[in-house]
């Protein structure tokens with residue numbers, strides 16, 4: 001999702017890649033194929049042999065740092081996009097040379113919805129590939145934090161790969177991840193490393209050290225020294241905090257305040273469910289842990305994040321998986337929230353209220369006391385969102401979409417799940433139907449109000465019978481009766 005602020009930033013920067021001789025001498029840059037909150041992505045051909053690549057120019061220091069760190073760590077994982085090399089010089093954006101993947105799961109879902117449908121065998125093969133990618137991340141203590149169909153890229157021969165690790169973090173211990181402050185602290189004792197691009201999968205800590213100690217390198221040349229690197233990092237952090245006020249959805253800075261706490265007054269005023277909750281702006285605890293809750297795209301964001309948790313773990317990815325898998329079954333987004341509060345309301349409408357019984361400890365979440373929802377007497381249940389799906393399929397989603405993060409099934413557990421290992425079995429990858437193009441990014445931007453409106457007429461939410469959508473000056477209003 002690009003905000004006006006970030007679009008301007010992207011447009012200003014997007015020409016810079018053409019002026020970088022170290023890149024243009026090696027790659028013939030073709031058209032721009034995408035742009036995200038922090039990046040512009042170009043298709044390019046390697047001059048030596050015409051090999052296609054994607055050049056991802058990342059305009060945000062921290063995102064670049066995180067993406068390289070994660071992709072280096074996951075270097076040998078078949079279901080993670082390959083980072084071939086990267087260029088990063090002082091005063092320039094990082095440019096990552098990635099394997100080129102023509103389409104993504106959002107496009108597959110869109111195509112299926114247009115009429116071709118998706119067989120159970122196909123759904124299972126997509127699931128298995130996603131689970132293998134997520135399992136690789138979690139085994140390496142990496143939490144992706146932005147899993148969604150458009151970040152699951154697909155090759156022409158049907159291989160699905162996790163991409164966009166700009167929000168990824170390496171967990172140090174359950175519930176905690178390395179923050180910029182940690183990096184600064186560790187920096188003092190870390191040994192200097194060789195500067196070449198790693199050819200083998202590094203240890204998790206080595207990968208972090210690679211980035212921190214080498215500062216940015218390419219072709220064996222140290223480009224930024226440690227002091228400059230740390231100074232930049234501190235400046236970046238300061239800039240980032242200021243930007244949080246402008247665009248809470250697209251700026252991710254660990255240690256900052258939670259999502260609900262950053263909702264503007266006007267957002268609260270405009271919230272369609274204003275009548276069904278009460279909001280206490282000064283509520284909640286004053287101290288936030290080392291992680292930001294403002295990660296991921298809203299539709300796929302776990303309830304603990306929506307309530308401002310700052311010491312969450314890999315389970316946030318498992319909630320996102322539940323939303324993605326449900327979308328594979330229904331071809332509709334599971335919880336297409338229009339604001340963080342609307343997001344929570346949609347979840348509660350299906351699963352019931354969040355209470356100490358369903359998630360022990362939830363009342364201690366930073367924003368729990370800031371907002372109270374009306375009691376949902378009769379939650380719709382996941383079954384109502386996935387009509388015509390089998391009990392085993394419903395059960396699979398229930399294993400992921402549970403309030404208590406510790407109850408969510410892990411990627412490895414799901415890979416062994418009965419559902420994925422019984423008839424009809426996953427089809428071979430070669431039999432998957434892969435669209436030849438990617439749907440335009442703006443068509444697939446979770447959170448955009450028109451997305452919900454467009455899918456509204458045949459949405460599963462119609463089945464609920466109790467959703468009233470009214471267009472307003474600022475967007476639309478939803479009320480659950």
Ligand SMILES: Nc1ncnc2c1ncn2[C@@H]1O[C@H](COP(=O)(O)OP(=O)(O)OP(=O)(O)O)[C@@H](O)[C@H]1O
Nearest residue numbers: 001034035036037038039041054098099100101164
């Ligand atoms: N390896 C690749 N091959 C082909 N297209 C790619 C590749 N990597 C990214 N893209 C496309 O470029 C666009 C932006 O990429 P990406 O999502 O990684 O950037 P971002 O700035 O982190 O985005 P977001 O704002 O969605 O988080 C997307 O449309 C994506 O499909």
